[in-house]
Amino acid sequence: MGIALATACGNDAPRLPEIAAPPIERVVEDPSDAPLAGLSAEELARFDEGDARFELPFREAQGLGPLYVHRACTSCHEDDARGPGAVRRIVRRGEDAPALPWGDVVRPRTTAGATIAVIAPVHPSIGEVVRLAPAVFARGLIEAIPDAAIEANERAQRGVISGRVARLADGRIGRFGHKARTATLDEFVADALLGDMGLTSPMRPEELPGPEGIRDDAKPGVDVSDEEIALLADYVRLLAMPRREARDARVFEAVGCATCHVPSTRTRDDHEVPALRAVDAAIYSDLLLHDMGDALADGIAEGAASGREWRTAPLVGVRHLRGLMHDGRARTVREAIDAHASEGSEANAVVERFRALGEDEQLALIAFVEAL
Ligand code: HEC
Ligand code: HEC
Structure with a gap:
């Protein structure tokens, strides 16, 4: 959300005479929390219920912790975007690094009787x-x-850029x-x-292990129901895409960003939610894993991905993200x-092509991505 001054600075905006009056303020309507268009009353009700849970800070009595x-999700x-909170992960860099018996996610806060947090052991190889x-x-x-569309993306990439389906x-x-x-x-x-x-939930019924061996929290047994999970998932599922203004995609495509950031893919025509059926989903991702080189590699293998691979980040609402x-x-x-560029990255040649562009074309490409 933001307020922009409507000055005549757009490329083909007509030149306005200079006037002393205060500038016109244009509120750029860009609501977060917006549902997809065309939802049924029942779907909207689920969206609202999920929304409330998404913003809710969970309390000890509801099973938070230990x-x-x-x-809270928020x-x-x-605003359905990125941050301010983050997750820190512990990485073992060498055979002599101590094992991580409580997993590699830093869990810095304790409640429900726990007093020892999970933090990174102090060690030169951690x-x-x-x-x-x-x-x-x-x-x-x-x-x-x-699935077939993601598999087709993989088949279409037969060069330096060769993404892989994340087959679980x-x-x-x-x-x-x-x-x-x-x-x-x-x-x-x-x-x-x-x-x-x-x-915990019926899908994930066991608390994660921790240093004190505490197996439960202030709410005995499973903390949230399948229905609570379904409501949260429906909220996310039914969220609309932030508004976009049409911009020129030519440079984005010409330098090769679109090889990985595939502009649009058609959704299934048999989806349970009519509003998600047979839509051209402009998510700007091939949903494949790519080797992004030494500089981005984090050494954490997960699912099908190696420590060097990442899913092509969907370019949706880029202007809302704090930090890219x-x-x-x-x-x-x-x-x-x-x-995107470092030793071994599949994107190196594309970054080279971007750097070889003139300043105007670079700015056009950046403006395009910022508006996605
Ligand atoms: C402590 C911070 C944190 C909290 C709290 C949190 N998330 Fe996330 N979320 C993340 C991070 C980090 C990722 C990326 C995970 C990864 O791949 O390592 C993520 C990823 C996701 C994704 C996948 C998005 C994508 O494009 O792949 C969904 C969906 C999601 N979170 C939903 C939720 C919901 C719902 C809640 C509340 C129940 C929640 N998150 C709470 C940090 C958080
Ligand atoms: C080889 C595939 C590939 C190519 C080519 C590529 N990208 Fe990416 N892009 C990725 C991956 C993978 C990520 C996620 C990396 C990460 O999160 O560390 C990403 C992330 C991004 C992000 C950050 C999004 C976010 O959520 O933080 C932006 C912006 C972006 N790319 C723009 C571009 C532009 C512009 C180009 C062309 C100059 C381009 N990319 C070319 C694979 C690619």
Whole structure:
């Protein structure tokens, strides 16, 4: 959300005479929390119920903890986008690094009787990496894309750029998470509740292990129901894509960004939600895993992905994201493009082509991406 001054600075805006009157303020309507168009009354009701839960800070009595990262989905997905909260992961860099018996996610907060948090052991072969959240809008569209379309993207890439389908151990295709480790939104929500908040569910009934061996929290047994998970997943599923203004995609396509950031893919025509059926989903991702080189590699293998691979980040609502790339290392689109290049990255040649462009074309490409 923001307020822009309507000055005559657009490329083909007519030149206005200089006047002394105060500038006209134009409120750029860009609501977060907006549902997809064309939902039924029942779907809208589920959306609203899920929305309330998405913003709710969970309390101890509801089963928060014993160890957790943050209390609410919005702590890390504010306005359905990215941050301010983040997840820190512990990385073993060498055989002599101590084992991580409580997993590699830093869980810095304790409640319900726990007093010892999970933090990175101090050791020369132990490192820490940060993961900011992807946005959650337009994720229903990502879920509704047929497997065959993702497989076709893989077949179409036969050069230096050769993404891989994130084939999970059970044969399904991973789509969610920076490394596409999860196939469906419901499973991702169950993982988020357990991993980030210590909330167990029928899908994930066991608390994660911690240093004190505490097996339960202030709410005995399973903390949230399948229906709670379904409501949260439906909220995410039914979120609309932020509004976009038409811009010129030519440079984006000419330099090769669109090879990985595939502009649009048609969703299944048999989806349970009519509003998600047979839509051209402009998510700007092939949903494949790519080797992004030494500089982005975090050494964490997850699902089908190696320590060097990442899912092509969907370019949706880029202007709403605080910090770009999985850890927010880039502050601007230009920095994000630079971050694609390092030893071994599939994107190196594309970044070279971007750098060889004239200043005007570079700015046109950046403006295009910022408006997505
Ligand atoms: C502590 C911060 C944090 C909290 C709290 C949190 N998330 Fe996330 N979320 C993340 C991060 C980080 C990722 C990326 C995970 C990864 O791949 O490592 C993510 C990823 C996701 C994704 C996948 C998006 C995509 O494009 O792949 C969904 C969906 C999601 N979260 C939903 C939720 C919901 C629902 C809640 C509340 C129940 C929640 N998250 C709570 C940090 C958080
Ligand atoms: C080889 C495939 C590939 C090519 C080519 C590519 N990208 Fe990416 N892009 C990715 C991957 C994978 C990520 C996620 C990396 C990460 O999070 O660390 C990403 C992330 C991004 C992000 C950050 C999005 C976010 O959510 O933080 C932007 C912006 C972006 N790319 C723009 C571009 C532009 C512009 C081009 C062309 C100059 C381009 N990309 C070319 C694969 C590619």
